[in-house]
Amino acid sequence: MSILAWIEDRRKLKLMNMRVDHQQSDVSQGLWTRCENCGAILYIKRLKEHQRVCLECGYHLQMSSQERIDSLIDSNTWKPFNETLSPCDPLQFRDQKNYTERLKMAQERTGLQDAVQTGTGLLDGIPIALGVMDFNFMGGSMGSVVGEKITRLIEYATQKGLTLILICASGGARMQEGILSLMQMAKISAALYVHQSCANLLYISVLTSPTTGGVTASFAMLGDLILAEPKALIGFAGRRVIEQTLNEELPKDFQTAEYLLYHGLLDLIVPRSFLKQALSETLTIYKDAPFKKFGMIPNLV
Template sequence: MNWISNVVRPKIRSFLNRRETPENLWIKCPDTGQLVFFKDVEANQFVIPGSNYHMRMGANARLKSVFDNETWYDVALPPVAADPLKFRDERKYVDRIKDARAKTGMNDSVKVGYGKLEGSPVVVGVQDFDFMGGSLGMAAGEAVVKGLELAVEKQTPFIMFAASGGARMQEGVLSLMQMPRTTVAVQMLREIRKPYIVVLTNPTTGGVTASYAMLGDIQIAEPGALIGFAGARVIEQTIREKLPEGFQRAEYLKEHGMVDMVVHRHEMRATLARLCRILCKAEAIKPAEVEQPAVTPPLLDLAEAPPAASPP
């Protein structure tokens, strides 16, 4: 009995309590196949050291990389119907939404933050591809519109990080209606002569490219980003011709005038701050003068929560 209690049971406990290796301990570079330690990639803003391949960034990590002191106010977004068409394919649409929310910690594919960029107030919208491919549905459309309306109210620039596979099929025509709605909202910002800057990340396709993602006063792309409406294979089958090397990639589009700049992620924050200053005719603020973003009373109904910072 002592042998069972003193030897067998501890062995069983140690086996059951054995710590498993995290799945994301190492990352394989899609470009070179190189294995890189996840923590090194995370510390490098999700850019693979050596190959400079730009991995996808989550919404919180993106906001953290843009705002001063990694601090911002989450903008409360209007609620929408969870499943307006009662859609079901292999699974129920509501079940897919629940899984996406559990995976990303987001309510939908777009998150909006308000804060300061090198001392100047800005509104930033981020599309997270991990949430159902960053697809554009009613909730995402409402988020983009609300962000643009807040920028109009606060008289600030609006920066949009786009990453999407297109419109969300589970919402049918209701998702397609977000294309003209967001276009009208962009025009509202133009009427007060404040800049709308779009950063195209990998990938940006479909209905998002056909609407707010290509309406920026300045179009920026990350290196190697796939940008287009239809896929390359569909285009080849339609025109029955072989497409050029690098077609629909950021560098190719810059050469052909579709985007204005291709900017490395390490230089993105400084580039955005400089563009906002130039387009708003504002003076540069010294680093010592950069403070935490302050919220004014009219914003409280939009961001009732305290300043949000990305989790470590």
């Protein structure tokens, strides 16, 4: 065998080993994950059975929107809204990639058209309107479609006299849509005003980690009841930005659910395993509340 043939054989063997290692790595990534808090290696199948709560330290890892729906809504009662509503690229935005490419990648990875699922279902037999944001879709960012789907859900809940529950998980407004994204804050807030103040219907917001930016500055903090998961990151601007602006060091637990509860910005911190029960008991009490109105949405213009 010539030296050139030997080098070629070694090269092929190295490429084959790299492919095998890559495949094993993919399989490993599909079976195991690491806790963001304590660093423990967790078996994903068992983690899902415990609603993605770390078995070692109790830290609440991120759930997909579908997992949250399955954990809250009674079997075979979920009716999704506007599943085919899909974003466009009005600003023809581009950073390292085109916005359309980022959308396509996120849609293929998550199986969703955008970063929220909305619909109705039964929670322990009680009909509710539910919106669940999905952080896996472009960081749960709020674009025009997210704002439109949530607004339509609120208006439907107002017309039908349903309690509204929104589960927030977002990095804030979607920069790729500019002012069109920021407009959704006002649009959703206006729909919530009708739902809460005109129809006297209940709105519960559930804040998960992270809930930041424009979502925090609008509908996340407008709930009649505001619940949060333990140690959830909740805030508007980032910690580093605030420290540089104020020129002072912030407490270690700053922008955590516990910090916000202590300062009166939350009503309750509820572990994920008790969330459905807590919501069910709240709705059971609320069912007999007087003064609820529903039907036509008033014209506020």
